[in-house]
Amino acid sequence: MACFLNCVRFDVTKTITDKPTSKEGSVAVSSVTCYSWDDVEALTSNFSRLIGSGGYSSIYMARLSSSAKAAIKVHVSSHRLYKIFRLELDILLRLQHPNIVKLLGYFDDSEENGALLLEYLPQGNLQENLHSNSKQVLPWRNRVAIAFQLVQAIEHIHEKCIPQIVHGDIKSSNVLLDKNFNSKLCDFGSAKVGFSSMVQPSAISPRSRHVTMVGSPGYTDPHYLRTGVASKKMDMYGFGVVVLELISGKEAVSAGNGEMLVHVAAPLMHEILDSSIDIAEDSVRGFSDPRMLRDSIDIDEVKTMLGVAALCISSPPSLRPSASQVTETLIQKIPSLSFLGSGKRV
Numbered sequence: 001m002a003c004f005l006n007c008v009r010f011d012v013t014k015t016i017t018d019k020p021t022s023k024e025g026s027v028a029v030s031s032v033t034c035y036s037w038d039d040v041e042a043l044t045s046n047f048s049r050l051i052g053s054g055g056y057s058s059i060y061m062a063r064l065s066s067s068a069k070a071a072i073k074v075h076v077s078s079h080r081l082y083k084i085f086r087l088e089l090d091i092l093l094r095l096q097h098p099n100i101v102k103l104l105g106y107f108d109d110s111e112e113n114g115a116l117l118l119e120y121l122p123q124g125n126l127q128e129n130l131h132s133n134s135k136q137v138l139p140w141r142n143r144v145a146i147a148f149q150l151v152q153a154i155e156h157i158h159e160k161c162i163p164q165i166v167h168g169d170i171k172s173s174n175v176l177l178d179k180n181f182n183s184k185l186c187d188f189g190s191a192k193v194g195f196s197s198m199v200q201p202s203a204i205s206p207r208s209r210h211v212t213m214v215g216s217p218g219y220t221d222p223h224y225l226r227t228g229v230a231s232k233k234m235d236m237y238g239f240g241v242v243v244l245e246l247i248s249g250k251e252a253v254s255a256g257n258g259e260m261l262v263h264v265a266a267p268l269m270h271e272i273l274d275s276s277i278d279i280a281e282d283s284v285r286g287f288s289d290p291r292m293l294r295d296s297i298d299i300d301e302v303k304t305m306l307g308v309a310a311l312c313i314s315s316p317p318s319l320r321p322s323a324s325q326v327t328e329t330l331i332q333k334i335p336s337l338s339f340l341g342s343g344k345r346v
């Protein structure tokens with residue numbers, strides 16, 4: 001494949017500096033390198049190590065030097081899917097946050113081929129870490145930290161960058177973990193950009209009225225499925241499901257019987273939202289991941305997390321909390337978050 005337009009070789013670094021302003025008046029700056037296809041082949045040693053795959057892409061290990069690793073997300077070659085690549089590239093160029101995967105560079109032929117060079121997250125995605133037998137059991141305090149960091153990433157895209165962004169596909173396989181199990185949100189290929197709170201889906205065909213769905217089974221907001229209206233609150237629904245996964249260790253959709261976690265959790269969620277009942281410790285323990293050490297779980301923290309999940313998934317969208325409300329709740333009610341540093345935001 002030829003080297004296109006303004007792409008340069010990786011040994012002649014060309015950086016693009018993007019400076020979107022945030023609501024808080026701070027300036028996000030990202031320096032990103034543009035690569036040729038030859039560079040992509042060289043960085044991946046001819047695509048020798050596949051580290052992940054999704055509906056639209058394959059992700060390969062890349063080596064920037066003998067010690068520095070990265071990941072290259074190569075989008076499926078297609079004129080239609082090129083738009084998804086461009087969307088993800090344009091969004092990642094705007095974002096700089098410790099809990100959002102960092103864009104290091106990209107390849108773009110301006111027609112149908114694109115690749116993103118991303119920071120490498122060695123612990124893989126949260127779904128594998130929670131549900132694969134080959135992984136060590138995540139302790140409770142890591143689970144709380146992952147939820148806290150994820151909601152801060154969501155808060156950033158919803159409330160702190162301009163234009164605001166709805167991710168559109170919050171799920172555990174889109175949460176990556178670094179060597180210390182800090183979480184980073186990835187995969188902005190389903191995102192919606194540039195509106196205040198609600199937007200009609202852009203992909204409604206005028207002839208068929210067919211709505212192109214975003215979201216994944218087990219995580220998709222039923223309100224979105226009914227109305228086709230995407231909003232920040234659909235991200236909060238996905239976040240609620242991830243919190244249930246973190247607490248229970250169960251998959252969003254059971255690989256065994258196909259049952260959805262939100263259905264399994266529904267009776268407990270109703271109990272929690274009924275403020276006249278103080279939920280029993282046995283119910284909390286009964287729902288919690290049995291692989292976690294009994295003594296490592298703080299029942300009050302689990303109750304707080306269950307309460308957050310209940311508000312995110314059981315309420316109508318207008319009553320669901322915003323990401324900043326969840327962040328504040330977690331800071332106030334979960335003292336163990338102090339191990340992240342100041343006890344406030346990381």
Ligand SMILES: Nc1ncnc2c1ncn2[C@@H]1O[C@H](COP(=O)(O)OP(=O)(O)OP(=O)(O)O)[C@@H](O)[C@H]1O
Pocket residue numbers: 051052053054055056057058059071073101118119120121122124125173174176186187189
């Ligand atoms: N930067 C990275 N570091 C390590 N692994 C990664 C990285 N990016 C992606 N992966 C792995 O690849 C998987 C798929 O990535 P991603 O979700 O971005 O692809 P996708 O094609 O957009 O998938 P989807 O089908 O969810 O749309 C992730 O779940 C993860 O296991």
